[in-house]
Amino acid sequence: MIQLYEGGAYLVHGSELVPEREAARVEQLTGKAPDKDEARKGTIAYSILQAHNTSGSMEHLKIKFDAMASHDITFVGIIQTAKASGMETFPLPYVLTNCHNSLCAVGGTINEDDHVFGLSAAKKYGGIFVPPHIAVIHQYMREKMAGCGKMIIGSDSHTRYGALGTMAVGEGGGELVKQLLRDTYDVAYPGVVAVYLTGKPSPAVGPHDIAIAIVGAVFKNGYVKNKVMEFVGPGVASMNTDYRNSVDVMTTETTCLSSVWRTDDDTKAYLTQHGRPQDYKELNPADVAYYDGVIYVDLSKIKPMIAMPMHPSNAFTIDELNANLADILHETEESINGRMSNPDLHYSLMDKVVDGKFHVQQGVIAGCAGGNYGNVMAVAHILKKASCGDGVFTLDVYPSSQPVYMDLVRKGAVADLLAAGAIFKTAFCGPCFGAGDTPANNAFSIRHTTRNFPNREGSKPGSGQFSAVALMDARSIAATAANGGVLTSAEGYMDDYTEQPYDYDNSSYASRVYQGFGQADDEAALVYGPNIKDWPDMEALADNILVKVCSKIMDPVTTTDELIPSGETSSYRSNPLGLAEFTLSRRDPEYVGRAKAVDAAERARIAGQCPASVDKELKDVFAKLKETFADADMAATEIGSMIYCVKPGDGSAREQAASCQRVLGGLANICREYATKRYRSNVINWGMLPFQMKDEPSFEVGDYIYIPNVKAALDGDMEDIKAYVVGEELQKISLYIADMTDSEKEIVKAGSLINFNRNRQKEN
Structure with missing residues (x-):
């Protein structure tokens, strides 16, 4: 049904797969010895990334996207952040949909206030506003915005339009803010994995069956983590574009970075039907293309x-x-009950x-x-x-x-x-x-x-x-x-079924969607509801920090839903402090109280008071530190909270999984590995240190960890950052931070992306 190749492979003539260990066959098929470096450039993904890269180096990409999309539990925070950072207008098409907080009042607040704010922002900054119940975010983008060879970024993890030839990326709000400020999306060139489709699905098999089978085969082994999934092979033609869209959106659940499909006459028909024939172009791999892996899928063998x-x-x-x-x-x-916090x-x-x-x-x-x-x-x-x-x-x-x-x-x-x-x-x-x-x-x-x-x-x-x-x-x-x-x-239920062709009617969009791109009105006012609050101030990183372990989660994976629940809490997404009250509430209900106590000590320090007057433990902690670090000064050491998870961040792109920790005084995450790039990016954009450690954590909830000279460590190789668990004796542990761009380092030093951008404004 599904086979994963060990190692890379060449795709020749778009139909012949040749494992890298059999590379001599490529010469037999083409008459020419393969050049692996050149063949890497033969993927569809390479051509699209190259067209959107502004760095001059394909190893270190700086991407500018063609369009953006957010829904109504993310766009308020993004616009507020960009506004605080100096944004004056939307420089690229930005679609604001209202498909998440569509109910009138959930969680004690009136969600319609966010919708009114969104429309006012679309008018002021030149955006596209899709009212509630008109379309879910990704369907609107498929119908109106995606096109062959484009790139789109969205503040929803399921931002995937690969079946329309668009490489789309779901990221936290900070990455969208960067686009609004005319900055770039910075990422190392990703690996590209071919999803080679052959055969044809049976009538009883739908797109979710194919998607679940693929996710089941690749998630746990990380086969496509932070890579691009490129759908090729003759099986693509066995599915119409609507069907492909439903498979494609689930690629997010593999933890891949993005996806893209080869395009054909059905793609062209879909775009033409939706009034955009100009957005079609044929996308196929080059005659010889090299992939870092292959997922071979025989569609005829997929079962419900x-x-x-x-x-x-x-x-x-x-x-x-x-x-x-x-x-x-x-x-x-057993698995479910083993995760119960109650x-x-x-x-x-x-x-x-x-x-x-x-x-x-x-x-x-x-x-x-x-x-x-x-x-x-x-x-x-x-x-x-x-x-x-x-x-x-x-x-x-x-x-x-x-x-x-x-x-x-x-x-x-x-x-x-x-x-x-x-x-x-x-x-x-x-x-x-x-x-x-x-x-x-x-x-x-x-x-x-x-x-x-x-x-x-x-x-x-x-x-x-x-x-x-x-x-x-x-x-x-x-x-x-x-x-x-x-x-x-x-x-047995679909054997006699023939689907009637779809007839697209644009009239509901024409009647209700506000099309304001390129029509910004600087005189228009933003309309704030009482639950829409600005981001609180966040301080810059100090040279020495002391973090208290406020939660330790040893589950194999910790999802963003566990870090900050979805559902009724969504109505507080425009209120940073209100939402923060729900942080880890369904996984570690005591976390918020612990984090607030640490933050109170830091607030006292900033005000010139002694933190020990708020947290009596700190006097003993600094007494122990001074035995080894004579310059350990309570008044000059930043104090904050920290969480440890084995593998945090699987799931949603929602930045609030990180920002809620930050507004409660969070200074760092420590983990074995980050489940997704987007969660790690959120940690960084909210000014927290993205630590990792190879050893099992010896510290427990309530322990303090001292990290001296942390800014100097950021400027070093970051491979062995000395930290000290404070107990009866100081226990040295080794932390590290994976590669960060220079901008990411400066964001953490500044204390948040907002501070970083404000600092740039002052410099200019």
Whole structure:
């Protein structure tokens, strides 16, 4: 089904794969010995990166993007940051969608205030504003902005438009701020891995089945981590572009940097249908292209899949799950309960097996992955003249945009779904991150959405409420619905199906979307709601720092959802201090109190008071330090909090996973490795030190760690940074920091990207 190559490979004539160890075959096929360095330039990714690079060096890229996108739980903070940094206008097309905080009031605040702010910002700075329920962020970008050979950056981790020939990158808000300030996205040239597709999917297999199978094969081994996935091979042509889009968006779950697909006549037809024929051009690898790895996928062998809680890589075929219910469900139960921070809470799956069949309680098809035209039409086919039943099982369907909604109505699909008992809603991302359709306590939900991380469906373990999500393709969700909630593969339900062609209608966009790019009005006022707050001041890095361990998480991976929960907390995303109250709340509920106590000591120090007057431990800590470091001075040492995680940052691009730590006085993260580049970038852009350590951590929550001469360490090789755990004796530990650009070092020294940009303004 899926094979991972060991080592690199050459792709010859776009169809012949030659492992690097058999490079002599390349000469047999082409009559010319391969030049590996030259063949690296033959990938689609290389040509696109080269066209957008401003550094003059393809080893150290400085990228300027063609467009940007943010939604309504990120754009307020980004605009506030850019404004504080001196931005006067949007220098490139910036799309502000309102697909996350679309509900009127969640979490005690009025989300519409953020939408009003966004429209006022689009008018003032020259942006594109997409009102609530009109489109989810990525569908709008597919329909209106993506094109062959372009690059787009978005403040959402699922910013992926590779099926349209666009290399798109999901990053934290700081990286978008840099583009607004006419700076660059700086990254080392990434490895490029071919995803070689052959064969054709069976009618019962949908895009989520293919995506889950790929994620299951590559996530745990890091095969494509921070690399570009380039989809090539004859199997690409077996899928239409709408289908490809639904596969492509899930590449985020592999932890790759970006993705891109070869383009063809179907890509051209898609762009032409959406009124943009000029955005098409044929993209194919060169006659000889070298890839750093190959994921070989025989599409004809993919079966309907399920990703069990609590990660998209926990992949099984549905047949395999149903044949081994007791073992797989027991193992999943153990994994879930092993991560519970509430010892009184227990989640069960075995009780959902009745007469040997696994019963689920909810189905959801939504967003940029599930809500596309082709997926919903397939669901309507399966449920035509069927019924979801009158039991506990429910099915909710969300289209990805109003144009998709309109055509589903015209084709009769919506009527068929309603008649079957499904609930049809509007374009909204909520079910994907816990702001809509939260299942009942101890319930099990199957979803064609992007993620199934802990608590991402909206459950609240701190309040004794927990549910879980598995990912499945819309087709198998529909088959399950037709069987009243009994987990069912779509095999046998799609054999007679032929998809009606999609008819795109732009009228809803023409009527409601504000197109303001290039029309900035400096006299226009920003409209602030009472929950929209400026970023608090953040101090510059001192020469010597003392950090207190305020959380230590030894899970194999810590997601951004655990660092700062999604769901109802999203309504506080425009209020930095308000949101910070939720930091680690579902994983380590005591963290916020610990961090605040440390920050109070630092506030006292800044005010000229003795920090020990606030935190009595500090007197003993500095007494111990002075035994070794005679110049250890409480008044001159910056004091802050720190978290340790084995591997933090898998998941969302949300910068608040880092900024919430920072506004509570965070100075550093220490980890074995960072799960994603984007989380590490967020740590840096918020002025925190991105430490790593090779040894197992000997310190515990409550311990202090002294790091002298830290600014000098930043200017050194950063390979062995001496730090000292303060106890009855000082225990030396070795930290290191992976490569940072000169700008990143200066951002950390300045204390944040905001401070860094303000300093530049003063210098100019």
